[in-house]
Amino acid sequence: MTAMQYHPIQLIVGLGNPGPQYAATRHNAGFWFLETLAEECGYTLRNDSKFHGLVANGKIQGLECLLLQPNTFMNHSGLAVSSVANYYKIKAENILVAHDELDLMCGEVKLKWGGGHAGHNGLRDIAQALKSQNFARLRLGIGHPGHKDKVLNYVLGQASRSERDKVDAAIARTLSILPKVLSGDWENAVQQLHTKEG
Numbered sequence: 001m002t003a004m005q006y007h008p009i010q011l012i013v014g015l016g017n018p019g020p021q022y023a024a025t026r027h028n029a030g031f032w033f034l035e036t037l038a039e040e041c042g043y044t045l046r047n048d049s050k051f052h053g054l055v056a057n058g059k060i061q062g063l064e065c066l067l068l069q070p071n072t073f074m075n076h077s078g079l080a081v082s083s084v085a086n087y088y089k090i091k092a093e094n095i096l097v098a099h100d101e102l103d104l105m106c107g108e109v110k111l112k113w114g115g116g117h118a119g120h121n122g123l124r125d126i127a128q129a130l131k132s133q134n135f136a137r138l139r140l141g142i143g144h145p146g147h148k149d150k151v152l153n154y155v156l157g158q159a160s161r162s163e164r165d166k167v168d169a170a171i172a173r174t175l176s177i178l179p180k181v182l183s184g185d186w187e188n189a190v191q192q193l194h195t196k197e198g
Contacts, residue, residue, distance in 0.1 A: 006113065006186035009136065010094040011066045012037065013081055015122040017156075018071045026163070027074060027155040029100035029140040030122075033171050034069050040175055043067055051087070052080040063182040066090075075121040078129025085130065092132035096181060099123060100155065104141025107166030109174055111181065111190050112137045136181070138174060140167055 014034025022028055038045050043056035045067065053070040066088065070080035085095065099122055104110060114134045117123035127133045142163070145154035159167070173193060180189035 006184050007091075007093040008063075008184040009065065009096045009182045010090050011068060011081075011084060011088070011096070013068045013070070013077070013095065013097045013126075015070070015074060015077055015097060015099040017074050022156070024158045024164075025156050026142040026159050027100050029142055029167055030098040030138075031069060032164075032167060033098040033138065033140060033174070034067055036168070036171050037175060037178070038067055045069055047071065051083045053084075055084065060182060061179040063179060065182055075125055077122040078125035078127075081126050082129035092130045092135045095130075095135040096138060097123065097126060097135055098138040098140060100142045101139035102142060102144045102151065102155070104139055104143075106141055106143040106163050107170050108141035109170035109193065110139045110141075111186070111193060112139055113186065136186075140170055142167070 012034065014030040016022065016028030016031030017025070037043070038056055041058065041060055043058050045054035045056045048055050051068065052072050053068050056067045057065070059065070066084065068080060068084050070077045072079050081095065084090065099120060103118065113136050116133065117127060123137070126135070142155070142159070145151060177189045177192045180192070
């Protein structure tokens with residue numbers, strides 16, 4: 001089995017829905033990640049209409065990186081991502097998308113390279129807009145309500161204080177390995193992040 005070729009990350013996208021009414025909902029875990037990252041690194045997210053979102057650029061431990069928080073609704077996230085990617089000539093494999101993940105317990109966090117959207121409307125729209133599924137994902141676990149009919153109300157429901165604390169802890173763990181992700185040292189980043197969950 002040949003080793004997979006991993007790529008450095010030039011664009012980090014956080015997914016969520018815009019507006020104060022959605023800010024604390026579980027579906028906005030990707031926004032929580034991006035906002036925490038921006039704060040930790042001293043980035044200032046600024047609205048840019050041509051990119052349909054809030055953007056910032058700078059360096060993370062010497063590595064150049066763009067941040068993007070779409071201001072479209074989740075199921076139109078691809079518009080913002082493709083606008084930035086096309087403008088800066090960033091390929092799909094150089095993009096990391098942070099999003100909420102129903103299939104992981106709240107507080108779990110996993111890195112994943114490529115693959116399908118597993119019903120996540122934000123990932124689906126990004127894959128369609130980029131004409132590629134070959135982008136990296138940061139899967140922030142929010143847990144599952146137990147039945148598919150409850151999913152919509154669950155993801156658009158507000159996270160409890162305990163849930164938010166667990167997700168925030170997962171975000172903090174991720175930030176500690178982010179330089180490895182940015183540099184393309186994917187396997188070490190995955191090993192470090194995933195083995196810290198025990």
